[in-house]
Amino acid sequence: MRMIIRYFFRTLRLVLTPFMLLSEKLSTPQAMTRSAEEQARADAASKDLALYQFSACPFCIKVRKEIARLGLNIETRDAQHDPQHRSALEAGGGRIKVPCLRIRQEDGSERWLYESDDIKAFLQQRFGQA
Known part of the structure; x- marks a missing residue:
């Protein structure tokens, strides 16, 4: 019975993945407008970030x-x-869980931030002001 359930969910994931990715492409918002100087600062600050993720x-x-x-x-x-x-x-990060944002601190240490809402709040707080 476990095998049937496992294959059911794998099949469901295979069927839904293209729709989820298409939905993401169609509903991704426009980037906020910044001055060239502000965008350069945001680009420099975002170089210290990496998002570990699964596509679907x-x-x-x-x-x-x-x-x-x-x-x-x-x-x-x-x-x-x-x-x-x-x-x-x-x-x-200590575990394989996504999404996870790796934040390289100024002193060279790394901070691993899990949970999508926490990552969004961090990004909004750090980069949200235009």
Whole structure:
């Protein structure tokens, strides 16, 4: 019975993934407008950020939409299909859970922020003022 349930959900995920990704493309908001100087500062600050994510994860989609709305250039790392990123997430963050934002601090240390709402709040607080 477990096997049937597992295959049911895998099939459901395979069927829904293209629709979720298409929905993301169609509903991603326009980037906020900043002056060239403000955008350069945001780009410099976002170089210290990396988002570990799965492409079809609804919580990851929510964070990617916020990144697009804020007009940020944050590197996305596929922790589902890339074993290097997956092991880096587990080693640094302590668990394989997405979305996870890696924040490199000014002193060189790293902070790993889980939970989509916490990531969105961090990004809005740091980059939301235009």
